[in-house]
Amino acid sequence: MTEEIQKEKGFSRRTVVKGAAWSVPVIAAAVATPLAAASVADVGAFTTAGTCGVLGVLGPGFTLTASATAPLPIGTTITITGSGVANIGVFSVTGGTASVTALSNTSRLITLTSALPAGATIAFRTTLSISVAFTLNEVVTLPADYIGTGAKTTGSVNSTLVLCSAS
Template sequence: MTAESTELSRRTLVKGAAWSLPVIAAVAATPMAAASTVTNVGDFQVDGSCGVLGVLGPGFTITAGAEALPAGTVITISTSGIANIGLFSITGGLADIQLIGSTGNRVELTAPLAAGATADLRAVVSLGVGSTMTAVLTLPAGYTAGTGAKSSGGVEQTLVLCSAS
């Protein structure tokens, strides 16, 4: 073997290594970039609603923002001043509703709520005098709210009046 052929082999090896470094770096960075992707769902709204006495129970209207609210979104409903929250219903049947003790419900979307669409969560019975009901929406991992999103709402029943936020 001559010195010239050994030198050429070393050069070829170094050139090959130099060309492969950017490719290896790009491949290694791809999973980290993919894992950090976050979807902004926009300015969704959670609004309390008093309902209509004897016709429509109190509850909440959930309105999706510029993007759909994803499946896995959770709305936690809690009450105070009432012995039993009772049953809830949701329009469109796109959620699983679980009773949490006697004063709470956990609602999880089983399908996306389309961009700009609304869903109504309603108590089957009216609230009692001096009671409050609050709903808080939590997005699943990988999703974030817009800066103008309203993630909670409330309903308060006094002796005669009902107010919602």
């Protein structure tokens, strides 16, 4: 008699609770899937370094080298700030393609306009002379959705009228 009454009423409470319990993991997995699908590309251990240049021949600046396994993407930015001088000069780019924007007399933004191939090096040099006292600092920033595991993202050049050091 109890089974006949249950059939007439439709689903039992036990059946509804079982169904709800099984649906929770399915709904949770469906919600988490878009988050897992958004992947981050690792460009590896790229490096950047300051360079003093050669007095009267090659200006001071920075080099940026892509890791041996992955290119640096378009949109990678290099922010250079200087102190000790009124103007950090004009920056040239060799070994790759990038735009240079003057943010102020003592700050430049360099943006890669084409990918830097794996293992390749691009250089950014200023017209400043190392016979002038100044400090230049650099920070490399990757576009969103990129990381650089083990990367060296900062560099500096320090000139003291007599000596120049770079890292």
